[in-house]
Amino acid sequence: MPPGGDARIPVIVLTGFLGSGKTTILRHVLRHPAFSDAAVLINEFGEVGLDHVLVGALDREPVLLASGCICCTIRGDLSRAVRDLHDRRQRGEIPRFRRLIIETTGLADPAPILSTIAADPVIRHHFVVGVIVATVDAVHAEAGFKRYPQMLRQVAAADRLIVTKSDLALEGTTPRLLRRLSALNPQADIAQASHGAIDPALLQPDDTTTPRRWIAQSAEDDPSASHGAIRSFCLSSADPVPWSAFGLWFSLLVHRHGGRLLRVKGLLDVAGSTSPVAIHAVQHVIHPPEHLPDWPSDDRQSRIVFIVEDLDPDLVRRSFTSFMRLSTPASQVQATGAF
């Protein structure tokens, strides 16, 4: 229950820039008994949503909001999704969840989300923003703050900040980031997470989390929720992907264009493997691939979702096709011209 005896259902807003570890944290906390009564709503910026798959084999199905970003194009969808969840709860079609976690897209400015919850009379009657948690990627935060103002807004809006990926950051980066975060948002509690391992209490509202209503109000006058040259596309392949050719293509792509690859995530049907492999990259950092236990549906196509800035999707598609056609290492080396 939110502080102050409020009987409304607390909403936990989990925000943070692209690839900063939101889904990894969600997977971790949802395994904790304290979150067995949580409903989950995931919004992704991309043509094809994958996070609901990556959240994994849980005994509840997260609701995936349509493509687009809740902070701008699909605010109406957010209202509808929250109302719909509540109606289904009341009708007994889904368990009586007692908290709602909304994982935003990495590009979201959280303010319009808060204002949507606060402005809709039906939602306001049943739900209240309980806590806003933002993840901050230790490797990319410093450069990201300069390029992406929404990162600053995420940090500014948060009640709690979780610094991720310190294990990958250069020495001295994390302490510097911690100082910067304290300066940007002195009221927020700051914690660190390694591979999503956090104290689940960080996602629980309590007396220290006073929802930032001023942000919700100021959002009403903020029409700047556009994402400029940032775009998303999906590359899919019906044929199984040869792992070594894929690895080479992916490393070259990241090496050559990493600065423009804000986020890459995919589910691959790797030749010779019966279960899917999840791949992730954030700019120049490729995370280790992960074997998932099962395919989420009968659709076994490989899907790779890209969020890029100033990068031509056709170049990515063409180079992928060239590499996948070639199976010998020598011919792959020739294909590097595709970049």
Ligand SMILES: Nc1nc2c(ncn2[C@@H]2O[C@H](COP(=O)(O)OP(=O)(O)OP(=O)(O)O)[C@@H](O)[C@H]2O)c(=O)[nH]1
């Ligand atoms: N080394 C390391 N990798 C991490 C850590 N936290 C997350 N990752 C990896 O970072 C990648 C991206 O993590 P996600 O949890 O999918 O990030 P996200 O914020 O949900 O990404 P978007 O939904 O695209 O915005 C995955 O490969 C994770 O395994 C960490 O603390 N250390």
